[in-house]
Amino acid sequence: MTAAALTSPAAAGGSPARTVTTIRTEAGGELLDRLPAEGALSWVRRGEGLVGWGEAARLEVSGPRALEEAAAWWADWTEGLDTDDELGIAGSGPVLFASIAFDPAAGTSVFVVPQVVLGRRDGVAWLTTVGDVDPRDVLLPAQDDDGPALRLRYADGALDPATWCAAVATAVQRIDAGELQKVVLARDLLVSADAPLDPRRLLRKLAARFPDCWTFAVDGLLGATPELLLRRSGRRLSARVLAGTAPRGAGAEDDRLAAALIGSAKDRAEHTLAVDSLVRALEPFCATLDAPAEPDLLTLANVRHLASDVTGTQRRTGARGRAGLLELVGAVHPTAAVGGTPTPDAVAVIAELEGMDRGRYAGPVGWMDARGDGEFGLALRCAELVGDDSARLFAGCGIVAGSDPAAELAETQSKFAAFQAALEG
Numbered sequence: 001m002t003a004a005a006l007t008s009p010a011a012a013g014g015s016p017a018r019t020v021t022t023i024r025t026e027a028g029g030e031l032l033d034r035l036p037a038e039g040a041l042s043w044v045r046r047g048e049g050l051v052g053w054g055e056a057a058r059l060e061v062s063g064p065r066a067l068e069e070a071a072a073w074w075a076d077w078t079e080g081l082d083t084d085d086e087l088g089i090a091g092s093g094p095v096l097f098a099s100i101a102f103d104p105a106a107g108t109s110v111f112v113v114p115q116v117v118l119g120r121r122d123g124v125a126w127l128t129t130v131g132d133v134d135p136r137d138v139l140l141p142a143q144d145d146d147g148p149a150l151r152l153r154y155a156d157g158a159l160d161p162a163t164w165c166a167a168v169a170t171a172v173q174r175i176d177a178g179e180l181q182k183v184v185l186a187r188d189l190l191v192s193a194d195a196p197l198d199p200r201r202l203l204r205k206l207a208a209r210f211p212d213c214w215t216f217a218v219d220g221l222l223g224a225t226p227e228l229l230l231r232r233s234g235r236r237l238s239a240r241v242l243a244g245t246a247p248r249g250a251g252a253e254d255d256r257l258a259a260a261l262i263g264s265a266k267d268r269a270e271h272t273l274a275v276d277s278l279v280r281a282l283e284p285f286c287a288t289l290d291a292p293a294e295p296d297l298l299t300l301a302n303v304r305h306l307a308s309d310v311t312g313t314q315r316r317t318g319a320r321g322r323a324g325l326l327e328l329v330g331a332v333h334p335t336a337a338v339g340g341t342p343t344p345d346a347v348a349v350i351a352e353l354e355g356m357d358r359g360r361y362a363g364p365v366g367w368m369d370a371r372g373d374g375e376f377g378l379a380l381r382c383a384e385l386v387g388d389d390s391a392r393l394f395a396g397c398g399i400v401a402g403s404d405p406a407a408e409l410a411e412t413q414s415k416f417a418a419f420q421a422a423l424e425g
């Protein structure tokens with residue numbers, strides 16, 4: 001472990017054998033309604049996925065080997081467990097939630113093993129507990145009271161809109177000068193409320209408005225992301241790559257905007273860079289890998305994206321065949337969907353022009369189990385809760401040749417609107 005690594009006592013070596021119990025449960029209703037206010041963990045889409053709470057173990061880690069250290073820590077934690085798992089499916093048994101820094105070498109990544117996990121897939125629900133607890137005792141009655149509307153005050157984050165537009169213009173100049181092809185520039189927006197922000201209320205509203213997104217929460221970073229960085233299920237790998245965005249409109253205008261997006265050479269080029277970056281990074285690990293020739297449209301309540309679902313099979317043999325999910329995640333991140341092309345140049349331009357610390361925004365977020373199955377999205381359309389009643393929202397967009405700073409600013413506003421609707425609804 002590096003000096004920056006912090007582990008909870010429950011994770012320290014030499015502790016007595018831990019028990020993990022998974023039972024099938026008939027507990028009905030929404031997963032998100034079962035969460036307590038404190039320590040909410042979530043990865044939910046269309047009512048299925050995982051929610052968790054309590055902390056059986058925790059790792060905070062930073063440094064050039066952060067993901068390797070996290071993988072070793074998880075292997076250590078799960079070794080010698082006394083597991084009683086009725087289901088034996090992806091997400092049953094011990095589960096780890098993770099929120100990885102955009103730059104894991106510099107930022108802090110957080111890994112949490114919940115004390116309780118409630119999962120559902122294909123209509124089958126299960127409950128997992130860590131320690132000497134009867135799973136039947138840990139489910140609280142479902143709670144879906146949203147409370148009164150909040151009064152909100154917004155303030156500029158690191159850069160005001162005009163300064164951010166100037167940064168975009170500088171990035172376009174660098175691209176025109178041939179220094180790089182694409183860079184994703186983001187901005188933050190601060191909000192404070194007149195009452196505590198209840199993560200459950202925010203998660204419920206996000207899930208209701210964005211059924212095609214993964215509603216996530218890990219250590220105070222909450223959002224609904226449309227982008228799946230990597231899913232691993234046995235040897236099967238899949239991802240949903242997004243890049244190229246258009247606003248929504250009313251009636252015929254919406255159809256016109258959709259047709260313009262699918263026909264836009266600029267957005268197509270931006271999208272191709274993102275797909276290529278994932279494919280190039282995954283190829284060495286894969287026996288098969290397929291990316292569609294043409295992107296699809298993904299229509300969300302606030303924006304529309306060009307989307308490509310990529311699928312592959314991990315090699316059966318060799319070191320790369322044995323690579324774990326965190327190693328794969330480390331190899332593909334940051335794709336050009338959140339970094340740029342070429343990656344090192346884009347990351348340097350981000351550090352120079354964005355003027356803010358991304359923290360865990362645009363980093364991988366998700367879960368994995370002891371078999372190494374799991375799902376990681378990119379932490380987009382999200383906010384980091386600050387104290388009881390404040391939050392920092394994030395939104396970014398891909399800048400390529402021909403990007404217009406005012407249009408990119410409008411795109412960040414459409415993307416902020418995802419979380420704002422949850423706050424304001």
Ligand SMILES: C=C(O[C@@H]1C=C(C(=O)O)C=C[C@H]1O)C(=O)O
Pocket residue numbers: 184186227242243244245305337338362380381394395396397398399415
């Ligand atoms: C960076 C964000 O989104 C990314 C950038 C996109 C784009 O530039 O078109 C589209 C989807 C995401 O890959 C964000 O939402 O903050």
